[in-house]
Amino acid sequence: MAKARVTVCVPPCDPEAPESLRRAIGRAMAPYDYNREDIPHPDWVGEWDYWFISGGRWTFAVLPGHEDDPRLVRHDEWTEPPEELPRSRCHGGPRGLLDLDIDRAEAAREAADRWDDWRRFADRHSGRESVLRALAEDPELRDRFPHDPYASFGTDLEAYIAEHVAEALPTPATLTLDGRWVEYGGPGYRQWSNAYLQDLPADTMVVRVLYHS
Template identity: 50%
Template sequence: MAKERVTVCLPPCEPAGLQQAIERAMAPYRYEREDMPADWVGEWDHWYVSGAGCEFPVVAGHEGDPRLVREELELSTGPRVLPSGLCDGGPRGLLDLEAARRPAAEQAERNWADWHELAAAHPAAQPFGVFRDRWLADPAGRSHGDVWAEYAAQPVIKALHNQPELRDRVGGEPLDTLGTDRAAYVAREAAAVLPTPALLTLDGTWVGIAGDERRAWFNTYLDALPPEAMVVRVLYHG
């Protein structure tokens, strides 16, 4: 049992009715439902509104809209102080989703350009996956460490390890993780910003979000919601 987040999508509702609307939407996935078979396994036993660490940016000029959701939380460091430009949820039309994605896309563009500038100055290298697959097919008494050493001995990977700031940004296996499609890499990085581990859709479907395809779908789904639909971050124990 651990705490996880779900992004809950709701029909339009007034602030005073938000808790009840979330309760109704979440209810089908509660543990220990008496109307379900004995082997029923739900998703949560308690929950509360919280976007701490994954807040939504607010569309500029609408920071004071009373429909925005800002939960007052007491953190271990004291009362939560939330900037006016962020919220835990609100009408989809007041959430600036692109403002959340844009910095990640810009950073991905920089990562791509800096890595490929470094790579262009060295002989072509092979991704670690090539070394790993070759080893798995024929271990020949070598260890994983031996295989990693072979990969890391390539000139461009040696050069990357001498640039720790870049290595922190692109990781130790950029040939595997950045791929060869710049646009796809940037889109993938941008799509990873908004998703939570689960999404509760307007029609009441609980969808687990894992992997690039589901994260891309999460973004597409939120983008297509009606402007009046409520989107709220919820922290649950499950």
Template identity: 40%
Template structure:
């Protein structure tokens, strides 16, 4: 069993009814529910939950920090009080959630990493991605065991390892990640910003967010929510 977060989407409602609406949306996935005849089987389940987006809270649209429609869970699952800053929230109507700023920041970081690596690597002979060396090792694990050493011995990677500030900007295995397809890199970075472990849609579908395709769907779905529909981060034990 583990504690994970699902982003629950619910139709417009009074802020005082949000907890009840989330409970109704999550009820089909309750481990302890009394399943009726003909009810569909579900793979996902939970046994308790609480509104708590700690670590993945939403940014609030500037100027709306005090809007009473914003949702901020008062307590963690442990019962300890939470103090959510005014600029953050666990959820609210989509129009009050600043979804664009973190996406724009992620895109800018991706472009900065791409440009930094391209400028740096151009001064060295072309290198090979670590995956090439790893594949050779997997094909002959006894005959070839120095994959990491050979990867790091490449002039461009050896120079990168001597430049920790640049290494922090470009991240791991930059030859594989930053050699081409800037547009794909940016989209991947943007898609990684908004998702939680799962998404519960307005029409009651629980989607585990386990791959790049699902992260893209999550991001597009959240951006396309009606302005007055709620999206709320929920911590659950399942």
């Protein structure tokens, strides 16, 4: 059993009734409850047995100028005491108030910097064996570059950046507006999740949820 996060998408909720959001998430999550009583065990295998609203490292960026919108979700139900988020971040809110581009842009910059660092390092050594020997002998370099940098960085800068940009937003699972639980199962999931979130109606509530599975 382990904890993971799912991005839950539900219809618009009443900002003056905070519990309406939790009820909507509960209805969306209910079909995937391990403890459903309408399906006899052991035939039923669900996804979770308890959950909390919580973004962890997957908080969303808030669209600039909308930091005080009451529909933004900033209360983390999992951390104690509750985590203090900067005004620029939230655990969820209406899709139209979430800046999905800023984290992807930051991921692109970081990936480009890592690529440049790797190329400069590799170019200073004569051949693959020399590079791998230098990595093996220097703990700081091993921390800086992956175990198999030739496989990780590849030869295509654009592909390397695109891979890391695609990883910036998706949680391991997404619960769609029409009730489908979609889990990571290959490279296609990340591209699908990014496109799905991008295309949601602006008033759809999109919330990060921590669940125990």
